[in-house]
Amino acid sequence: MYRFLLTPRWLGILALTLAASVVMVMLGNWQLSRYQDRSAINERIDAAARLDPVPLTDVLTPPATAGTVGPAPHPDAAWTRVTVTGRYDSANVVLVRSRTVESRVGFEIVVPLVLADGTAVLVDRGWVPPAPGGAAAQPELPPTPEGEVTVVGRMHLSESMAGSVSQRDGRIETRRIGVPELAAELPHPTYGAYLLVDEQTPAADPAFTPIPIRHENNWQNGGYVVQWWLFAGMALVGYGYVARREAHTRSGKRRPRGDRLEVAAVSPPVAGSRD
Structure with a gap:
């Protein structure tokens, strides 16, 4: 069959x-x-929120010389809460354009935080809207704190496909936060990841919108x-x-076609016929 x-x-x-x-x-x-x-990423995000911050150098290896970047951390170290103290380098503010927060397009403001040993870690201070004139118009920057600043933040891995870094009106601009690409533009040895601000002392300027940490859509x-x-x-x-x-x-x-009963065998005799 x-x-x-x-x-x-x-x-x-x-x-x-x-x-x-x-x-x-x-x-x-x-x-x-x-x-x-x-x-696993979502679990790390949730776990980090419950833990006390650790010193930056417990998670990241210090970089070597100016213009270079330190080793990237292991992916499992992403979102770790760290604390670090230094001074913001207001001369090398980085504008990260076309960033969306709460359905609005604007800029994330990244500033090197220079530590006592001369190394620096990039700190994403938050999001600001563009100036009037369109999403690409450079924003009015909130003032950068003077003096010593302590930052508690979530460690973020360098973004992939960062592309080129450009200069516009004397400011560094980029589309994505690629730490190696930005480190090449800075006069400091730079750590291999950047921080999203959770807390800051003195307090962060209220003009900044904190960067939300989104869970992965697993x-x-x-x-x-x-x-x-x-x-x-x-x-x-x-x-x-x-x-x-x-x-x-x-x-x-x-299927065979001859499996019917013979009609003649069961039909009644025709009238006038003999038995």
């Missing part, structure tokens, strides 16, 4: 079905790994896992259904 499955046509269909199912299972496994990675990846694995199962079930229907179709075509 199912001998037709061994024909080249049906063997080819089976091979394609199995290949598609394997690919979909692998895509589901990849989404599962993404779900696990993002879940449930989206979890949904994709279920989706791909369901598709893989549906492909196999679909092959079985089509094969079964084909088998029944072929069986019906081969």
Whole structure:
């Protein structure tokens, strides 16, 4: 009944079905790994919020010479709360353009915080709106604190695909916060990650909007896992259904046509005929 499955046509269909199912299972496994990675990031964010800050040098290796950047921290160290004391370098403020906070486009203001040993760590002080004239208009900057400042902040890894760093009206501008790219523009050896301000002493200027720390959308990846694995199962079930229907179709075509009762054997005699 199912001998037709061994024909080249049906063997080819089976091979394609199995290949598609394997690919979909692998895509589901990849989404599962993404779900696990993002879940781990969310756990680190939540855990860091509950812990006391640690000194910056407990997490980051100091850089060497001016224009260079220190080693990047291990990804597991991201979002660690650290504390550091230094002086803001107001001559090297970095404007990070086209940044969205609360559905508004503006600038994040990043300033090197120079430590007592001459090294610096980039500190994202917060978000400000652009000046009147459009989203690209350079903002009015809140004043940079003079003297010694203590910052408690979340450690953020350098952003990927940072692109070029430019100068406009005497200010450093960039689209993304790439620590190595910015370090090349600064006169200080720079640590390999930057900080998002949680607290500052003296207090941060209220003109800044704090940068929100967003949790990763891990449930989206979890949904994709279920989706791909369901598709893989549906492909196999679909092959079985089509094969079964084909088998029944072929069986019906081969059914004998002479299995009816002979009508003449049971029909009544015609009037006038002899027994």
